[in-house]
Amino acid sequence: MFTVKVGVDGTVDRLKARLVAKGYTQVFGLDYGDTFSPVAKMSSVRLFLSIAAIRHWPLHQLDIKNAFLHGDLLEEVYMEQPPCFVAQGESSGLVCRLRKSLYGLKQSPRAWFSRFSTVIQQFGMTRSEADHSVFYRHSSTGCIYVVVYVDDIVITGNDHLGISQVKQHLFKHFQTKDLGKLKYFLGIEVAQSKDGIIISQRKYAMDILEETGMLNSKTVDNPMDPNVKLLPNQGEPLSDPERYRRLVGKLSYLTVTRPDISFAVSVVSQFLSSPCKEHWDAVTRIVRYIRGAPGKGLLYEDKGHTQVVGYSDADWAGSPSDRRSTSGFCIFVGGNLVSWKSKKQNVVARSSAEAEYRAMAIASQELIWLKQLLQELRFGEVTQMSLICDNQAAMHIASNPVFHERTKHIEVDCHFVREKVISGEISTSFVNSNDQLADIFTKSLRGPRIDYICNKLGVYDLYSQA
Secondary structure, X not given: OEEEEEOOOOOEEEEEEXXXXXXXXXXXXXXXXXXXXXXXXXXXXXXHHHHHHHHXXXXXXXXXXXXXXXXXXXXXXXXXXXXXXXXXXXXXXXXXXXXEOOOOOOOHHHHHHHHHHHHHHHOOOEEOOOOOOEEEEEEOOEEEEEEEEOOEEEEEEOOHHHHHHHHHHHHHHOOEEEEEEOOEEOOEEEEEEOOEEEEEOHHHHHHHHHHHOOOOOOOOOOOOOOOOOOOOOOOOEOOOHHHHHHHHHHHHHHOOOOHHHHXXXXXXXXXXXXXXXXXXXXXXXXXXXXXXXXXXXXXXXOOOOOOEEEEEEEEOOOOOOOOOOEEEEEEEEOOEEEEEEEEEOOOOOOOHHHHHHHHXXXXXXXXXXXXXXXXXXXXXXXXXXXXXXXXXXXXXXXXXXXOHHHHOOOOHHHHHHHHHHHHOOEEEEEOOHHHOHHHHHOOOOOHHHHHHHHHHHOEEEOOOOO
């Protein structure tokens, strides 16, 4: 299999060829068992960047060459001899028994991560319970944080000698390439300076524009028209639905650094099974919006505090097809945006208070997870986190068992937010709807409103002329 690897500037970095096993012929329970391998959550990656910006720490990047070839196979797996590499003589009719994992095998990702986890923990690193792809070490000389996404590794911390030793430890066990300062990671461009860190996906956005032939298209100031409500089977079915699914999938990954398109992408993702002409028009509008500023990303800087603050919002009965509400939240650590989500609720809310309450529950889950990760990393004093909402009734429900008639049908798991409020882990506060930053994750907005919220979220365009 041949792959052309390109760099951040679009130039060819190297050409790759490798032997790939026919993993699709493997039988579950016979040739392989579990295949799940943890990869770092994008929230963890953004949290790393935020911590590095706040503490003014450098970010280092390593790349493990042929990572999957390092995994040790626990199962007994046989493979035909590779074409053009068949042994001559008596051995020509034999098969190969694999002792190490190969690309293509179902269990290769899990075998590789197990091997890497063992090696990094031999150095004295501890694996995080909140995110198994995060490793850390605290010592008298400082701290070291490591995040791994398959074969890409990012290291930061204030123990500079320890970081050098970690690199040497990995060099001894794997064929590792030191890429120096973090610049390009999972398609994300990273710019570091003494003033902060900026992440964007400009090259990825430009590739989308080029693929769709919209490099010279007319731009719009919002990703979704507020006057348009999309419905299933709306218009003529597309002759090539795969093109729609492929483009929506690419846009979904672009939301890693573009919170401003999260709601629009979540809406068009609901029609993947049978997309129609109207749905395609909505997707191309998102692309035209991206065309206006393909280099938009997020700025992480030191704002002088380490507070954890979340905003939650809901658009009650916003879906015209099933009248379900949309939950949205965004969470800041030290004033930097590290986590957000836009998602349709899975039940119909009977009131706006219930819809907002469900949104608060989802945001609370993310806050609790972030608190656990921050405590393991020993970053800041995470004693009480703030959850900001623009619905007074939902805040009353979260604080005391009131509005019984309006809440007795709500599932028990939603009420855990009340438990966290009463215990003091989370404090709720009210915000005017005009200052509700999660508004952008629940509904389509006009251009000026998007610009206002994006400015508050820390959206920054490094490539703008201003």
